Amino acid sequence: MNFFDRLADRIAATDSIVSVGLDADRDRIPDHLEAHDMPQWAFNRRIIDATHEHAAAYKPNAAFYEHSDGWAALEETVAYAHGKDVPVVLDAKRADIGNTTRKYAELLETADAITVNPYMGRDSLEPFLSREEAGVFVLCRTSNSGAADLQELELASGEPLYERVASLADLWNANDNVGLVVGATSPDELEAIREQVPDLPFLVPGVGAQGGDAEAAATHALADGAGLVNSSRGIIFAGEESEAHSASGSRAAESRDAGEEFAAAAGQAAKRLKRQLNQYR
Numbered sequence: 001m002n003f004f005d006r007l008a009d010r011i012a013a014t015d016s017i018v019s020v021g022l023d024a025d026r027d028r029i030p031d032h033l034e035a036h037d038m039p040q041w042a043f044n045r046r047i048i049d050a051t052h053e054h055a056a057a058y059k060p061n062a063a064f065y066e067h068s069d070g071w072a073a074l075e076e077t078v079a080y081a082h083g084k085d086v087p088v089v090l091d092a093k094r095a096d097i098g099n100t101t102r103k104y105a106e107l108l109e110t111a112d113a114i115t116v117n118p119y120m121g122r123d124s125l126e127p128f129l130s131r132e133e134a135g136v137f138v139l140c141r142t143s144n145s146g147a148a149d150l151q152e153l154e155l156a157s158g159e160p161l162y163e164r165v166a167s168l169a170d171l172w173n174a175n176d177n178v179g180l181v182v183g184a185t186s187p188d189e190l191e192a193i194r195e196q197v198p199d200l201p202f203l204v205p206g207v208g209a210q211g212g213d214a215e216a217a218a219t220h221a222l223a224d225g226a227g228l229v230n231s232s233r234g235i236i237f238a239g240e241e242s243e244a245h246s247a248s249g250s251r252a253a254e255s256r257d258a259g260e261e262f263a264a265a266a267g268q269a270a271k272r273l274k275r276q277l278n279q280y281r
Contacts (some may be wrong), residue, residue: 002177003113003135004201008225013055016274017221017281019089019203020051020266021232022060027244028237030096031263038261040065041073045080046237049112050267052084053143054274057112059203059230062092073167078110079197087112089203089228093139100128108134115181115203118165122172132175143206162189165197170197179203180192182220184212184229194220201226207273214273218280226235229277231269239265 001009013015024040036042049057058081065074078088090111094104098121101215105127108114113135116125129134141151151162169178180197182190184206192214194202202221206212208231223225239262 002133002175003087003227004179004224005263006112007057007135007201010085010087011225012220013085014054014056014138014225014274015278016054017218017227017229017277018027018054018274019057019059019228019230019271020047020055020057020235020270021091022058022236023045023064023232024073024236025064028240038076040070041076041208043236044073044077046263048077048080048084048086050263051080051235051270052086054267054270055099056097057089057228057230058089059089059091059228061232061265062090064175075110078200082234088160089115091111091115092138093117094128095120097124101125104128105131111118113137113179118168125149125172129172129175129178132177135177135179137179137181137203138165138169138172140169141182141186141189143185143210143212147183161264163193166193166200168195170200173200177224179227181205182212184217185210187213187216190216190220199223201228203230204227204232205232207231214276215280216276223280229273231273235266235269235273237262237266238269239263 022044029039030045033039033042044254081088088111093115095117101124108131118138153161179201181203182193184204196202201223204217204221207214207217217229221229
């Protein structure tokens, strides 16, 4: 089974399209976890324990693990997620040429899928695309405010660049392992891209802290039962909001030491998002 078949099975088993973004920012991890050899791994383990019943996938962003003990923490995290039967999408946005991109593609020996940047063209993505069992999410229309700087530029054909990327990704899908990253902060474009490429699963970021459109995300994410809607900070740091309601000033900072409440808050946030998204799909 390729990644998207496995993902569809996971979605059916959990009745969820929620991707939990494991962006374990060391500056926001509860203080009592800092005593661990790998605080990010300690944090992620608790988040996974609290959310796995509601998670179709986990999506760690590589940027948070690119330090001396970060990759070890990431490997532990991926293995633990797999132990809960949850697939992992590594948000790395990689692509290059020659030996470099072949080396980047080795990341798929650990994770189940990866995000890639199409700016350098097909040859930069070939080592990812050729791994038939792995998923490859191509950046198409991203959720950040600066996306318009390039992605909305009109080509000589009259189409915006992001539509050309969607068309190319559809052509590159010879192994049925290609999806698109399309942000929930641009619901009109999300709908248009779904009409353009009805068979490609979407990874839809931007729901939660970025204020993306949950209804549009849930309506258009899936193709053949596979697709994901991601929330990172809105789930894993949901406990910070509850702390703010119960404490202020220095009391809020001190409450970070209180214990494991952050994990329970993450579990509730994942459950709420699952229910919200399921209204629309």
